[in-house]
Amino acid sequence: MARGEGSAQQTPQSNLDKLLPVTVEPIDPPTSLELGKPVEIKLLIVNHSSEAMSLQLQMRLAQMSGVVVCGRSFKNLGEVPPSGGSSVVEIRVVALVAGMFYVQGCSVVDLVSGRE
16 A cells, blocks of 8 residues: 555644634634623634534633623533534623733533533
8 A cells, every 4th residue: 555545734824623622713803801790701612623512612710800790600512513513602701800811611512422
């Protein structure tokens, strides 16, 4: 068998998809938040893997700083199709401190495998 024959060639994109099988990004996030006033933010969750995943978005309070989630700290997204399948979810957050900050503490878990 010739070298490389019968095996799928790895591309930079497929390697990235293995490293980051699921991505989360805000959709039109606000440019500023008013202290103590909850605001809805939409998040786009994309499954880049080659398999469908049963996903849950988790907002981990212990890892959040300056801004926290209001209400339930998790949302079940159901089964998200592979290869670019996506789900849009809304979360409510409230700013607790003035100044610049970045949002952290957001994790996505595959409920079948337990992988984050």
